[in-house]
Amino acid sequence: MVRVLLSIVVPCFNEEDVLARFHDHVTVELARLEGEFEIVYVDDGSRDGTLPLLRELAAGDPRRVRYVSFSRNFGKEAAMLAGLRHAAGDAVVIMDADLQHPPELVHRMVALHAEGYDQVVARRTRDGDRVTRTLTARLYYRAINRLVDVELVDGVGDFRLLSRRTVDAVLDLGEYNRFSKGLFSWVGFRTTTFAYENAVREQGRSKWTFGKLLNYGLDGLLSFNNKPLRAAVHLGLLLLVVALGYAAWIVGDALAHGVDTPGYVTLLVAVTALAGVQMVMVGLIGEYVGRIYYEVKRRPHYLLKETSGDGEPADTRVTGESLWETVAPK
Ligand code: UDP
Ligand code: MG
Numbered sequence: 001m002v003r004v005l006l007s008i009v010v011p012c013f014n015e016e017d018v019l020a021r022f023h024d025h026v027t028v029e030l031a032r033l034e035g036e037f038e039i040v041y042v043d044d045g046s047r048d049g050t051l052p053l054l055r056e057l058a059a060g061d062p063r064r065v066r067y068v069s070f071s072r073n074f075g076k077e078a079a080m081l082a083g084l085r086h087a088a089g090d091a092v093v094i095m096d097a098d099l100q101h102p103p104e105l106v107h108r109m110v111a112l113h114a115e116g117y118d119q120v121v122a123r124r125t126r127d128g129d130r131v132t133r134t135l136t137a138r139l140y141y142r143a144i145n146r147l148v149d150v151e152l153v154d155g156v157g158d159f160r161l162l163s164r165r166t167v168d169a170v171l172d173l174g175e176y177n178r179f180s181k182g183l184f185s186w187v188g189f190r191t192t193t194f195a196y197e198n199a200v201r202e203q204g205r206s207k208w209t210f211g212k213l214l215n216y217g218l219d220g221l222l223s224f225n226n227k228p229l230r231a232a233v234h235l236g237l238l239l240l241v242v243a244l245g246y247a248a249w250i251v252g253d254a255l256a257h258g259v260d261t262p263g264y265v266t267l268l269v270a271v272t273a274l275a276g277v278q279m280v281m282v283g284l285i286g287e288y289v290g291r292i293y294y295e296v297k298r299r300p301h302y303l304l305k306e307t308s309g310d311g312e313p314a315d316t317r318v319t320g321e322s323l324w325e326t327v328a329p330k
Contacts (some may be wrong), residue, residue, distance in 0.1 A: 007089030011079030045073035058308035118189035
C-alpha cells in the first residue's frame, strides 16, 4: 500500500450544487503536488444529492477518493472528527466544500509544513462579509480571549493543515462538546498563520443562522475552563460589597437625619436586578452541569450509515470494525 502523504478532509452538508466543481478544482490542484494524496469526504446527513454524487466520485477514483456518510446531520464538528479519524495522511488539510477555502492555498500550506510547521492556519480577511457579522465577530473575539486560556483569532477557522502528530493529539481529546477551533489551539505545536482574501460562497447558502452562531459562541466560552464560574463568584462578591456599603450608608443616614421616606423604588429595582443576576448564574451552572451530563452519557459523536469501500484509512485497518464509532478510548 502506498503511504498517503496528504489527506484532504471535506465535511459536506447539502452541497450538491458545488461539490462536483469543488472536486475538479481540488484534484487539479493536488495533481500539481509532489507525492500521493487522498480526499476524504464526510457526508453530514445531507438531504440532497450529495451522497449519490460522493458515491460517483469515489467509484471514479477509489484509490484516492473515499467517503463516509452519517445517519443524520450531526454538525460540522462531528463531520471533521470523522474525517480526521478516517484520514491516513502524514498531513491533513481540512477544507469546506463550498470553495470558500481556495484549493490553491494547499500548496502554500504543504510548503510551510515542509519547513517544519505542525499547524498551518489560513486566516481569512473579512472583506465582503456583512458589517454586522464582522462587528459581532470582532467584539466576540475580544471578549472570549479574556476568558479562555487558549488564543482564538478572528478569521481563523477550520481551514488548516495539521501534521500527523497534531491530528493524533486532537483525536486523543475525546470530549463530547467539541469546539475544534479551541482544540486546535489547545494542542499547540509549531503553528504558523497566513492571511487570504475572503471568498464569497459560490453556491447554496451558509448554514449558519444567528441562533447557531450564538450557540457556537457560547460553546467556545464554556467548553474550555471554569473562568465564567469564577467570574460569577467575583460578581457575587462585588454585589455583596456594594449592598453592605449601601446598608451602612442608610444606617448612617438614619442616625444623622432620622428615618427617611420608604425606599419603594430602590427596593423593587434591587430585588428584580438581583433576581436577574441570580437567574444568569443558575443558568451558567446549568450549562456546566449539562455539559457534564452529555460527557457522562458517552454517546458517539456520530453514526455511520455508509462508507466507500470498507471505510477504513488506507493503512490503519482495524479488526472487528463496526459502523458504530464511539468516543470510548480504544
Ligand atoms: N457543514 C457540515 N455540517 C453542517 C453544516 C455545515 O458538514 O451541519 C459543512 C458545509 O457543507 C461546508 C462547511 O461545513 O463544507 C462550512 O459550512 P458553511 O459554508 O455553511 O459555513 P460558513 O462558510 O458560512 O461558515
Ligand atoms: Mg462556507
